[in-house]
Amino acid sequence: MGLTAIAFLIRWIFDASLGNSARLLFFLLAAALSAFLFGRGPGIFSTFIGTLAGNYFFFQPRYRFHFDTHASVITYSIAVLEGIVISVCAGYLHRALQMRADAEAELRHLYEAERRAHEASDELNRTKDYFLAVMSHELRGPLSAIHYCVSDRLKDANLSEDVRADFALIERNARMQSRLIGDLLDLTRLTRGKFEIELRPLDLHTLLTEAVRTSSIDGQLVGPTPALQLRAEETRVQGDRDRLLQVLWNILRNAGKFTPNEGRIDIETFNPSPGRIAVRVRDTGIGLTAESLSRIFHPFEQATVVTNKKHGGLGLGLAIARGIVELHDGTLVGESAGLGEGTTFTIDLPVLVRVDVPASSKRAGVDKPARSNIARPSLSVG
Numbered sequence: 001m002g003l004t005a006i007a008f009l010i011r012w013i014f015d016a017s018l019g020n021s022a023r024l025l026f027f028l029l030a031a032a033l034s035a036f037l038f039g040r041g042p043g044i045f046s047t048f049i050g051t052l053a054g055n056y057f058f059f060q061p062r063y064r065f066h067f068d069t070h071a072s073v074i075t076y077s078i079a080v081l082e083g084i085v086i087s088v089c090a091g092y093l094h095r096a097l098q099m100r101a102d103a104e105a106e107l108r109h110l111y112e113a114e115r116r117a118h119e120a121s122d123e124l125n126r127t128k129d130y131f132l133a134v135m136s137h138e139l140r141g142p143l144s145a146i147h148y149c150v151s152d153r154l155k156d157a158n159l160s161e162d163v164r165a166d167f168a169l170i171e172r173n174a175r176m177q178s179r180l181i182g183d184l185l186d187l188t189r190l191t192r193g194k195f196e197i198e199l200r201p202l203d204l205h206t207l208l209t210e211a212v213r214t215s216s217i218d219g220q221l222v223g224p225t226p227a228l229q230l231r232a233e234e235t236r237v238q239g240d241r242d243r244l245l246q247v248l249w250n251i252l253r254n255a256g257k258f259t260p261n262e263g264r265i266d267i268e269t270f271n272p273s274p275g276r277i278a279v280r281v282r283d284t285g286i287g288l289t290a291e292s293l294s295r296i297f298h299p300f301e302q303a304t305v306v307t308n309k310k311h312g313g314l315g316l317g318l319a320i321a322r323g324i325v326e327l328h329d330g331t332l333v334g335e336s337a338g339l340g341e342g343t344t345f346t347i348d349l350p351v352l353v354r355v356d357v358p359a360s361s362k363r364a365g366v367d368k369p370a371r372s373n374i375a376r377p378s379l380s381v382g
Contacts, residue, residue, distance in 0.1 A: 034087070129188050136184045143181065147174045183316040187299055190323040197240035197327050201352055204244075204277055205235045205269065211248035212267065215256070223256030223285075224265055232269040232277050236352040243324045247332070250317040251281050251345050258343070259285035272348065279347040288336035288343055296334055297322050325349070 150171040189195035263284040295301040299319045325332040330349035
């Protein structure tokens with residue numbers, strides 16, 4: 001009604017200059033604007049009110065309705081039809097804009113909800129990392145004291161065999177707990193980007209031979225003896241000796257734990273492309289399903305519940321191994337044809353370019369936060 005009244009006033013003010021032309025134009029514009037702002041209903045209502053007012057006030061002779069001739073009826077009907085068509089079109093535009101506004105509001109709501117969820121997840125991860133770091137540091141002290149005291153007692157030649165066996169059991173379990181705590185600390189450093197590696201020129205064949213010789217678990221050889229096939233010609237890499245040994249030990253120990261003594265563990269090195277060297281560890285053990293393969297590089301993940309109960313472990317080894325390999329600009333992937341078909345792990349690293357390089361340099365995990373993918377769990381069977 002307000003827009004129609006405004007249209008009437010404008011037409012009335014300019015009546016002298018417009019004369020008989022544009023008698024319904026302003027009313028049709030008011031109907032279109034009504035439909036655009038408020039919908040089809042108000043637009044059609046404005047159409048009828050405006051055309052009646054135009055007919056009564058601005059058609060000659062004025063101040064009467066002109067429905068007594070066919071021409072007047074046709075003129076009025078066409079004006080009403082035009083107003084209805086305009087109102088319907090403007091109404092659809094109004095509805096489309098309203099739907100767009102509602103969709104944008106919903107998107108803003110979803111974005112805000114996702115942002116809050118992301119912040120809550122980040123805070124939860126920070127709390128978890130802090131808890132793991134504090135717990136690991138608090139446990140490491142007492143375990144070190146236990147290990148020291150037990151090792152000292154084992155040096156006593158007067159111990160009976162029963163007591164010596166008990167102390168050896170305590171020492172072995174203390175070493176296992178220390179290793180688990182070390183894995184927790186490594187995972188925390190990786191997820192927080194504070195994991196540092198000391199880069200030096202290394203011969204990967206020499207390192208691999210040492211890893212095979214020292215990969216027994218707590219002094220006990222598990223699984224078949226690995227067979228080495230050192231075929232790579234380019235073997236020099238720039239890496240952290242201790243951390244690369246940690247990676248190789250973890251993969252070899254996994255292979256040993258899940259492969260029966262009558263099975264095989266084959267280790268092969270080769271150069272897949274110029275400037276790269278690969279270490280492939282293939283076993284004939286229990287194998288993995290496709291679903292397990294998608295999870296073995298995620299922290300605190302095991303291949304199956306049965307595996308977890310039988311072999312223990314927190315499922316951190318492969319997650320840490322992948323993070324370390326990626327800090328060396330390499331990749332670690334796992335493959336298996338299925339249960340009972342064995343598992344293959346392949347480490348791919350860049351070889352050392354024959355140029356003058358620093359004898360030692362450091363790289364922290366913060367340089368590779370996206371690739372290691374540890375913060376959004378990326379892990380292990382062991």
